[in-house]
Amino acid sequence: MSIDVLNETDERVDELELLACARYCMEQMRVHPQADLCIKLVDEPAMSVLHEQWMDLPGPTDVMSFPMDELRPGREGQEPEEGTLGDIVLCPSVATRQAAEAGHAPMEEMLLLTTHGILHLLGYDHAEPDEEREMFELQRQLLLTFLATRNRPVD
Structure with a gap:
């Protein structure tokens, strides 16, 4: 799995934590290991x-x-598709404001947005109420289980 994190801002962001979150989400969603x-x-x-x-x-x-090869989550018993999942673009300053409004750490917001972005790349959407429930529940599960495995506080 190749994941690049490119910080083109002056914001201090834990890039390794974003990388770990992305890797975890992709593994849990059974994305091809070469994606x-x-x-x-x-x-x-x-x-x-x-x-x-x-x-x-x-x-x-x-x-x-920005999805590239329109990869979808892998299914048990099926070989996942190879290819490029795509790009996620995050704005740390917007995330920091949202984190303050939500009452949690900016890094937690960045991890949430990373998870959200990966689900969009895998074809999930939240335009309709049923889609929103499915996507946001999956997002919540992925993020909570990722944080539980990290065993360290998020700044």
């Missing part, structure tokens, strides 16, 4: 450009996902 993922951290102006270009919405957002 590629890139996590890019950008500032608000860069995220605003992406948000406007791809979603036609103004201003920065917290996370965007």
